[in-house]
Amino acid sequence: MTRDGFGVRRLFATRRRRTMVIGALVAVVLLVVAGGVTVAVMPAPLARVLGIHDTQVDHACVPATPQTPLGVAAGSGLTTLSDADLARTLDMTAEGGMRWIRFDVPWSSVEATRGQYDWAATDRVVDAARARGLTILGIVDTTPTWARLPGALDKEFSLPNDTAAFGNFAGLAARRYADRITAWEVWNEPNIVNFAAPAPDVAVYGRMLSAASIAIRTNAAPGVTIVTAGLSPAVDGGGNIAPTRFLSTLYRVADSASWDAVGIHPYSYPYLPLDSSSKSFNAFAQLPALYATMRRNGDGAKKLWVTEYGAPTGGTSKQRVSEQFQADSLWSAIMSxxxxxxxxxxxxxxxxxxxxxxxxVEDNFGLLRNDFSPKKAYGAVRAAADCR
Known part of the structure; x- marks a missing residue:
């Protein structure tokens, strides 16, 4: 296992976040709002596209609803933490107003040998999260060596050579955690090469999603929610498939009854999420097109789940943002x-x-520094959670 964002580098570390040309940042006007959180003025053209009739992002704070809680995307690293660090991580998640937590239930680790299952590491995290009242979004992903495609035997995120075997594992996970996990995300970023080796294939992913959906619904508690894999903010090229094209194709090759919500990772850094000048390279600015695809296919009543969003306070000069910008970006995206x-x-x-x-860049996405000290963004998220 590679190391991840909770003191170990995550499985996702090798990816990018997207291929993009970095231009000059557009000047923005800053506005100080309650709680000392600074947010940015939204350019009017995109505000109109998104149905916002004011250029300010905050609107004096948009309250959360039961349908729009905050969570943290934790990846795979929780299972490797000491008991003390796991407790501190989960405590600070809850104290930061994030009532959901998203993490991997990795097929490659649990069933490393076909037919032999080791759930101990995942059990520990699931039980610790539930003990704190956190709601879990489980990600069923990664492929054990014995189930990988010939061209991707060394890739943990190989597409499986047997979608039925993948579905079987998803069903076993759903049954084991039926009383503790009520929402499942099927895979992670299958539209990019790093997470769909040897190459993204919408038809294969559609079969994976269908097999997992049937198995999860059969074994989970009634009312389980199934979310499509959060799509990477990729552009077409190099084997990668842009999110809207991937989703459009998925509707053609799979039964939309297989999913209850659509996952997306609308990273926008080093731009603010509502910076209209950056629309070509800003996945957040492309959300209206993604939702329009859902509506055209009769899925307008379903929700878009943002299963990852953030910005790094380190990296190259073209990647990193300031801690203030990180806070602004999160506040803006959440309120939007x-x-x-x-x-x-x-x-x-x-x-x-x-x-x-x-x-x-991958070392620096946290709301907290590595020593658990908070950045400004931790306070911004806490303030967003407290909006009333």
Whole structure:
């Protein structure tokens, strides 16, 4: 296992976040709002596209609803933490107003040998999260060596050579955690090469989703929610498939009854989420097109779940943002999604910096520094959770 964002570098560390040309940032006007959180003025053109009739992001704070809770995207690293660090991580998640937590239930680890299951590491995290009243979004993902495709035997995120075997594992996980996990995300970012080796294939993912959906609904508690894999903010090229094209194709090759919500990772850094000048490279700005795809296919009543969103306070000069910008970006994105009726939970990536290397972008997405000290964004998320 590679190390991840909770003191170990996550499985997702090698990816990017998207291929993009970095231009000059557009100047924004800053406005100080309650709680000392600074937010940015939204450019009017995109505000109109998104149905917001004011150029300010905050609207004096948009309250959360039961359908729009905050969560944290934790990836795979929770299972490797000491008991003390796991407790501190989950405590600070809850104290930060994030009532959901998203993490992997990895097929590759649980069933490393076909037919032999080791649930101990996942059990520990699930039980610790539920003990704190956190709601879990489980991600069923990764492929054990014995189930990988010939061209991706060394890739943990190989597409499986047997979608029925993948579905069987999803069903076993749903049965084991039926009383503790009520929402499942099927895979992670299948529209990019790093998470769909040897290459993204919408038809294969559609079969995976169908097999997992049937098995989960058969074994989970009634009312379980199934979310499509959060799509990466990729652009077409190099084997990657842009989110809207991936979703459009998925509607053609799979039965939409297989899912209850659509997952998306609308990263926008180094731009603010509602910066209309950056629309070509800003996945957040493309959310209206994604939802329009859902509506065209009769899925307008379903929700978009933001299962990852964040910004790094380290990395190269073209990647990193200031701690203030990170706070602004999260506040803006959270308030924007709440102001529409077609969004579900919003998961911040991530809680804690993966490390202390300020030149490594993947070390610096946390709301907390690696030593658990809070950045401004932790306060911004806490303030967003407290909006009334």
């Amino acid at each position: 999604t709440r102001s529409r009726g077609h969004f579900g939970p919003f998961f911040v990536y991530s809680l804690r910096d993966a490390g202390t290397d300020t030149s490594d």
